[in-house]
Amino acid sequence: MELKGKTAIVTGGSQRIGRALVLALASAGCNITLHYNSSVASAQRTAAEAEALGGRIFLHSANLADPSELAGIVTATNQEFGPAQILINSAAIFPKDTLRDVTLDQWSETFRVNLRAPMLLTQAFARSLPDDMPGAVINLTDWRTARPYADHFSYSVAKGAIDAFTGAAAISLAPQIRVNAIALGAMLPPPGQGEEYLQALASNLPLQRVGGVDVIAQALLYLLGNDFVTGEIVRLDGGAHLQY
Ligand SMILES: NC(=O)c1ccc[n+]([C@@H]2O[C@H](COP(=O)([O-])OP(=O)(O)OC[C@H]3O[C@@H](n4cnc5c(N)ncnc54)[C@H](OP(=O)(O)O)[C@@H]3O)[C@@H](O)[C@H]2O)c1
Structure with missing residues (x-):
């Protein structure tokens, strides 16, 4: 898929990894709906950065836990730019819980x-x-679905389901829409943790370093650009999966 002039939706695009995805798509010439939930100021800052790179940005806030707000993201995008051909599912939560202590509310x-x-x-x-228009969906997942976190139980199960969803959606939506995923390893420290969190992880990786957002942007542009890839989950983990 040629990206220039295409319309993309990025969920959770205000900061961190979502911001990097927005900036990569802006650099590639896309019109972008930057979805955010509560981070208005960050969303506005990222929108300004993306516009400076040549992208057109439409800011849209929605709570993704509320299904009544979801369809509005697509409708509003289509009204603003015309049909969205790219969807990036990046927004997520990363709660700390175990099978023993998770509550029904947290799980849900x-x-x-x-x-x-x-x-x-x-x-x-x-x-x-x-x-008559091709589409592409990219889901953000986690290589740790294969080696689940003990203390992020509900997250690990939900991301494992995203891996299954990627394949099921790819076969369901073929041939018009390709669906792929990027499974991240150590990229950015979780909110509230510092760089030392990642450095401790990096020293144990075969590649001895953490990924950073540039490698995610590269993978995103590859998966969007290559029209023969669907149902694929690309691991960006510095080789972590090789040694467990
Ligand atoms: N960081 C890593 O190293 C890493 C590793 C493995 C996988 N991943 C995956 O990569 C993706 C991006 O990671 P990240 O660390 O950048 O994520 P993040 O900062 O934890 O969250 C991204 C965004 O999700 C949005 N969000 C959370 N709850 C929401 C809700 N109810 N409704 C709408 N939006 C909501 C937030 O938007 P607002 O701020 O606007 O509220 C937030 O900015 C996620 O899917 C994550 O699981 C990340």
């Missing part, structure tokens, strides 16, 4: 934001795409 919230929202958004995206 994790699944609402991390699994149900990407599914409903992908459905709305697919339904709104004109038959």
Whole structure:
């Protein structure tokens, strides 16, 4: 898919990894709906940065836990720019819980934001795409679905379901829409943690370093640009999966 002039939706695009995805798409010439939830100031800053790179940005706030707000992201995008052909499901939560202590509320919230929202958004995206236009969806997942965190139980299960969703959506939406995922390893420290969190992880990796956002942008542009890849999950983990 040629990206210049295409319309993209990025969920959770205000900061951190979502911001890097927005900037990569802006550099490639896309019109972008930058979805955010509560981070208005960061969303505005990222929008200004993306516009300086040549992208056109439409800011849209929605709580992804609420299904009534989801379809509006696609509708508003189509009104602003015309049909969205790219959807990036990046927004997520990363709660700390275990199988012993997770509450029903926490479990449900994790699944609402991390699994149900990407599914409903992908459905709305697919339904709104004109038959003669190709589309592409990228889901952000985690290489640790294969080696789950003990202390991020609901997150690990929901991201594992995102891996399954990627394949199921790819076969369901072929040939018009390709669906792929990027499985991240150590990229940015979780909110509230410093660089030392990542450096401790990096020393144990085969590649002895953490990824950073540039490698995610590279993978994003590859998966969007290559029209023969679907149902693929690209691991960006510095080789972590090789040694466990
Ligand atoms: N950071 C890593 O190293 C890493 C590793 C593995 C996988 N990943 C995955 O990569 C993606 C991006 O990671 P990240 O660390 O950049 O994520 P993050 O900062 O934890 O969260 C991204 C955004 O999700 C949005 N969000 C959370 N709850 C929401 C809700 N109810 N409704 C709408 N938006 C909501 C937030 O938007 P607002 O700020 O506007 O509220 C937030 O900015 C995620 O899917 C994550 O699981 C990241």
